[in-house]
Amino acid sequence: MPDGIYQRMFEREREARKRAEELLESMSLELFAAYTQLKKSSEELFTIFRSVTDGILTFDSTGIIETLNPAVERIFGYANEELVGRNIAMLLPNRELEFPLDDSFWLNRCSEVQPKFSTQGLNAKGKVFEMELSVSRASQAGREFYVWIVRNTQQIRSIERKIAVSQRLEAIGQLAAGMSHEINTPIQYVHENTKFLRDAFEAMESVLSQVEHHLSSDPTEEPSTLSNRFRELFGGNRLAFFRTEVPRAIAETIHGSNRVTSIVQAIKEFAHPGNNEKTALDLNHAIASAITVSGNHWRSECEIETNLDPNLPMTLCHVAEINQVILNLLINACDAIVENPMQASRPGKIVIKTWHEAEFVKLSISDNGMGIKRENLDRIFTMFFTTKAVGKGTGQGLAMVHSIIVEHHGGNIDVVSQPGEGATFIISLPQSL
Amino acid sequence: MESRPIILFVDDDPMLLASTRRRFASLADDWELHFAESGQMALEISDRVMPTAVVTDMRMPDMDGAVLLTEIQRRVPDSIRIILSGQTNGEELAQAHVVAHTILRKPCETETICNLLRQCFSMRQRLANPTIRKLIASNASIPASPTAISEILVLLRAPEMSIDHLTMVIRSDLGLYAYIIKLINSSHYGMRSRIHDIDQAIMLLGVSALRAIFCGLKLANSLSPKIEEHLCADVFDGGMRLAHRVLRLANHHGKSKLFADDCYIAALFQDFGQLVFAACFGNEYTQLLARAKASGESLSKLEQVAYQCTHAVAGAYLLTLWSFSPQIVECICQHEDTVDAISREPRTVEEFVRHASQNEVRSQ
Numbered sequence: 001m002p003d004g005i006y007q008r009m010f011e012r013e014r015e016a017r018k019r020a021e022e023l024l025e026s027m028s029l030e031l032f033a034a035y036t037q038l039k040k041s042s043e044e045l046f047t048i049f050r051s052v053t054d055g056i057l058t059f060d061s062t063g064i065i066e067t068l069n070p071a072v073e074r075i076f077g078y079a080n081e082e083l084v085g086r087n088i089a090m091l092l093p094n095r096e097l098e099f100p101l102d103d104s105f106w107l108n109r110c111s112e113v114q115p116k117f118s119t120q121g122l123n124a125k126g127k128v129f130e131m132e133l134s135v136s137r138a139s140q141a142g143r144e145f146y147v148w149i150v151r152n153t154q155q156i157r158s159i160e161r162k163i164a165v166s167q168r169l170e171a172i173g174q175l176a177a178g179m180s181h182e183i184n185t186p187i188q189y190v191h192e193n194t195k196f197l198r199d200a201f202e203a204m205e206s207v208l209s210q211v212e213h214h215l216s217s218d219p220t221e222e223p224s225t226l227s228n229r230f231r232e233l234f235g236g237n238r239l240a241f242f243r244t245e246v247p248r249a250i251a252e253t254i255h256g257s258n259r260v261t262s263i264v265q266a267i268k269e270f271a272h273p274g275n276n277e278k279t280a281l282d283l284n285h286a287i288a289s290a291i292t293v294s295g296n297h298w299r300s301e302c303e304i305e306t307n308l309d310p311n312l313p314m315t316l317c318h319v320a321e322i323n324q325v326i327l328n329l330l331i332n333a334c335d336a337i338v339e340n341p342m343q344a345s346r347p348g349k350i351v352i353k354t355w356h357e358a359e360f361v362k363l364s365i366s367d368n369g370m371g372i373k374r375e376n377l378d379r380i381f382t383m384f385f386t387t388k389a390v391g392k393g394t395g396q397g398l399a400m401v402h403s404i405i406v407e408h409h410g411g412n413i414d415v416v417s418q419p420g421e422g423a424t425f426i427i428s429l430p431q432s433l
Numbered sequence: 434m435e436s437r438p439i440i441l442f443v444d445d446d447p448m449l450l451a452s453t454r455r456r457f458a459s460l461a462d463d464w465e466l467h468f469a470e471s472g473q474m475a476l477e478i479s480d481r482v483m484p485t486a487v488v489t490d491m492r493m494p495d496m497d498g499a500v501l502l503t504e505i506q507r508r509v510p511d512s513i514r515i516i517l518s519g520q521t522n523g524e525e526l527a528q529a530h531v532v533a534h535t536i537l538r539k540p541c542e543t544e545t546i547c548n549l550l551r552q553c554f555s556m557r558q559r560l561a562n563p564t565i566r567k568l569i570a571s572n573a574s575i576p577a578s579p580t581a582i583s584e585i586l587v588l589l590r591a592p593e594m595s596i597d598h599l600t601m602v603i604r605s606d607l608g609l610y611a612y613i614i615k616l617i618n619s620s621h622y623g624m625r626s627r628i629h630d631i632d633q634a635i636m637l638l639g640v641s642a643l644r645a646i647f648c649g650l651k652l653a654n655s656l657s658p659k660i661e662e663h664l665c666a667d668v669f670d671g672g673m674r675l676a677h678r679v680l681r682l683a684n685h686h687g688k689s690k691l692f693a694d695d696c697y698i699a700a701l702f703q704d705f706g707q708l709v710f711a712a713c714f715g716n717e718y719t720q721l722l723a724r725a726k727a728s729g730e731s732l733s734k735l736e737q738v739a740y741q742c743t744h745a746v747a748g749a750y751l752l753t754l755w756s757f758s759p760q761i762v763e764c765i766c767q768h769e770d771t772v773d774a775i776s777r778e779p780r781t782v783e784e785f786v787r788h789a790s791q792n793e794v795r796s797q
Binding site (some may be wrong): 180181182183184185186187188189191192193195196199241245248249252255256296299300301 | 444445446448449451452453455456458459490492493494519520538539540541542543
């Protein structure tokens with residue numbers, strides 16, 4: 001072969017190699033850039049994955065845990081290697097395990113079916129706690145797996161519970177002040193009447209003993225002298241006074257002590273220790289208690305008319321909470337009457353009704369107070385919203401009523417109001433079975 | 434001789450009135466009793482009979498106890514006004530404190546009401562001049578120094594009242610001091626034993642209740658004559674000196690804390706009546722004091738001539754209305770009377786205070 005050909009082949013080869021090298025270089029540069037980019041974003045994702053406060057955990061369709069972030073370690077108290085490769089069942093209290101933890105179990109709990117739900121978790125120390133869970137299903141390279149996003153809500157729950165308790169205590173505290181006024185008046189006259197009865201008995205006793213003395217001293221005494229002596233004994237006004245006043249004092253003392261008993265009874269029922277179980281409640285009875293308990297608030301301001309359904313079915317509820325609702329609405333109605341600038345021209349009146357309708361027990365409380373302005377109607381159930389003067393209301397009463405009726409009991413609350421004319425609150429509670 | 438005292442009881446609970454009527458029945462010969470179930474009814478009776486004393490419930494429909502007593506104060510200025518309340522809220526009773534002489538708390542024994550009324554009536558009888566009686570009973574203000582009052586008003590305006598500062602102002606003024614004791618001992622505050630420790634009293638009353646009460650008093654005080662500053666200082670210093678002396682004497686004799694406290698208060702308020710007179714007559718009384726000092730004439734005699742009554746009795750009357758204990762009031766009432774020097778060991782509160790004051794004269 002002639003040299004020229006070799007030369008050209010060599011040149012071409014060299015060109016090709018150079019291009020290839022250039023290509024390789026640019027490709028590897030690209031690759032490097034892509035690799036750097038990928039590394040950066042994966043590091044970013046990993047940092048995000050590690051730093052979020054919600055726990056993220058993946059497991060395959062048989063429940064075997066694959067990956068998790070440090071938040072999961074914190075929430076459950078296990079180290080990464082203690083979880084990977086184990087079954088998800090170890091993070092759930094036994095109660096949940098009544099269902100087979102198979103694919104369909106998680107499929108039903110995926111966010112498309114159930115967006116976010118509260119359940120209980122089991123930590124490394126064996127303690128059950130409240131958590132909020134959202135489950136999603138993912139697939140990668142034809143392989144299906146599940147992702148958990150988990151948050152510990154134990155603390156939030158316990159704070160919420162504490163707030164609820166403190167609100168109840170605050171309400172009871174306010175009541176106690178009014179209550180002492182309710183009890184002090186009857187106690188005063190019960191006590192004074194008893195002392196009066198003691199004095200009356202002493203006076204009568206002295207007459208009786210003199211009668212006894214006269215009868216036993218001289219059996220031969222003339223009946224006429226004897227009757228004169230008795231006439232003398234009975235002559236004074238004092239005895240006549242006792243004879244008319246003693247029966248009245250006794251009747252009023254009984255009345256007073258009954259009043260105290262019924263007030264104390266009502267407080268006892270009202271302060272019913274709130275356990276977590278729902279119990280059957282006679283709403284009519286609860287209303288009567290609330291009226292007694294709050295007497296100090298309304299007695300001098302308005303009258304209360306009740307129209308209670310005698311055939312009202314029992315309702316299954318948290319008794320203390322429903323008592324609270326009735327009382328809050330009652331005091332609210334009373335405040336609306338007191339704050340009404342027209343109060344002087346129109347005597348205050350509160351009407352309480354109960355009835356039942358389909359599966360629901362219904363209660364309405366109406367007042368003829370100042371009513372609710374249209375623009376406020378949407379906001380009255382908002383926490384801390386109040387139109388009352390500073391120191392008169394904290395804006396928590398109606399918010400609490402709403403949360404108790406709607407969230408805790410699956411009931412409903414409606415309000416109808418004509419500004420200046422009054423307002424009616426209507427509550428529906430599911431009746432017990 | 435005065436006609437018998439007339440008492441008007443007011444309560445919206447007819448059963449409470451009935452029990453009161455029964456319990457007071459045995460006193461019907463000494464006292465004329467009237468009963469009303471509402472404020473309106475009470476005013477009608479009051480206009481007709483002009484009661485010596487009114488005992489009313491606080492919370493009643495239409496017209497509450499404070500409003501009723503304000504009206505009674507206007508119509509029958511020399512009436513003795515008592516509230517018998519079931520309430521426990523100090524702030525709610527602030528308005529009542531301005532017009533009522535004493536606030537008693539339900540449940541309250543008939544004997545307690547009776548004793549208080551009896552003491553008031555007997556002290557009232559010793560105060561012969563009806564004009565002064567009227568001035569003392571109708572005046573809602575505190576016989577305190579104008580400086581102390583204005584300092585209190587400044588404190589009230591501050592968004593947060595300092596309790597230390599408040600205590601300081603109160604304990605340096607006899608009128609305010611007495612008033613705080615009146616508030617705390619009104620058995621309304623539920624204390625069994627009497628409290629004479631001013632710091633403790635202020636703590637128990639609480640700043641918010643005091644703020645409400647002083648706000649109510651503001652107007653009342655601006656209407657009465659100003660008491661001269663130096664008189665307040667003189668009476669206060671004199672009272673303090675004697676109080677410390679008698680306290681030492683009581684401790685020296687190994688007397689109980691309770692007894693020593695009584696002696697202390699009786700000595701401290703010995704000349705409280707001078708402030709009461711000054712609050713009634715202003716400058717006129719200050720001149721009378723100056724005259725007694727300059728000429729060496731007996732102050733009591735001058736007071737008798739001018740007012741048919743001494744400052745000792747006037748002070749004792751106001752303190753009785755404010756439900757100070759009878760023992761202390763008696764001691765204050767008689768402190769100007771001439772009694773032979775006590776040779777024997779002192780025994781009663783009165784003797785202790787007299788003893789201390791004679792020692793003081795001797796040592797000067």
